[in-house]
Amino acid sequence: MAKKVLHLISSPQLETSVTKKLGNVIIEKIQEKYPDSIVKERNLAEESFPHLDGFQIGSWFTPAENRSAEQAAAIKLSDDAVAEMHEADIYVIGAPFYNFAIPSTLKAYLDHITRPGLTFRFNEQGQPEGAFKNKKAYIATASSGVYTQGPTQSWDYVSPYLTFMLGFLGITDISFVRAEGLRLPGIKETAFERGVESIVID
Numbered sequence: 001m002a003k004k005v006l007h008l009i010s011s012p013q014l015e016t017s018v019t020k021k022l023g024n025v026i027i028e029k030i031q032e033k034y035p036d037s038i039v040k041e042r043n044l045a046e047e048s049f050p051h052l053d054g055f056q057i058g059s060w061f062t063p064a065e066n067r068s069a070e071q072a073a074a075i076k077l078s079d080d081a082v083a084e085m086h087e088a089d090i091y092v093i094g095a096p097f098y099n100f101a102i103p104s105t106l107k108a109y110l111d112h113i114t115r116p117g118l119t120f121r122f123n124e125q126g127q128p129e130g131a132f133k134n135k136k137a138y139i140a141t142a143s144s145g146v147y148t149q150g151p152t153q154s155w156d157y158v159s160p161y162l163t164f165m166l167g168f169l170g171i172t173d174i175s176f177v178r179a180e181g182l183r184l185p186g187i188k189e190t191a192f193e194r195g196v197e198s199i200v201i202d
Helices: 018-033 054-060 069-087 104-113 158-168 188-197
Strands: 006-008 038-043 090-094 120-122 127-132 136-143 173-179
Touching: 006 018, 006 069, 018 090, 018 136, 018 173, 018 188, 038 069, 054 069, 069 104, 127 158, 136 158, 158 173, 173 188
Parallel strands: 006 038, 006 090, 090 136, 136 173
Antiparallel strands: 120 127
């Protein structure tokens, strides 16, 4: 059964990016399991989303029939990104550790797809309901240190943040694939290979 895959790249390191390489391996394994799957790539480092400002937010909350041409143009990038999210069955998201959190390019993207009334709402009990249900996400992360265990585990703001944000949007089936310890002697030599070996495609 073919799948539609959306590959989000957030590292500016181009072809040397470890998260991009890891994401590519995840996609290869998805295609092995689901032949004829279609992959769409969005490189956030090459086509970055603007940080939210008052005009952008105001455009979202203006009814479509009342939007000016400038507002319609401002909202298009966000609308296109939301449509891509709906279309995909599987997300492969590259999220390198930048100062213990995600790159601002990925944060800006998430801001543009997290839209009240469109991609999430609160039900009568006050609980959030996301629009992207029954989807699968693979998060490819890379870090110079090790943050899955030991005294630095609490320094990881990548996995808890993405787990919460994606869950808020309805995506609860999430797998993290990690290449960690990329600058630690004795670990860095096999860090990428260990990340690849950990990939399990559902």
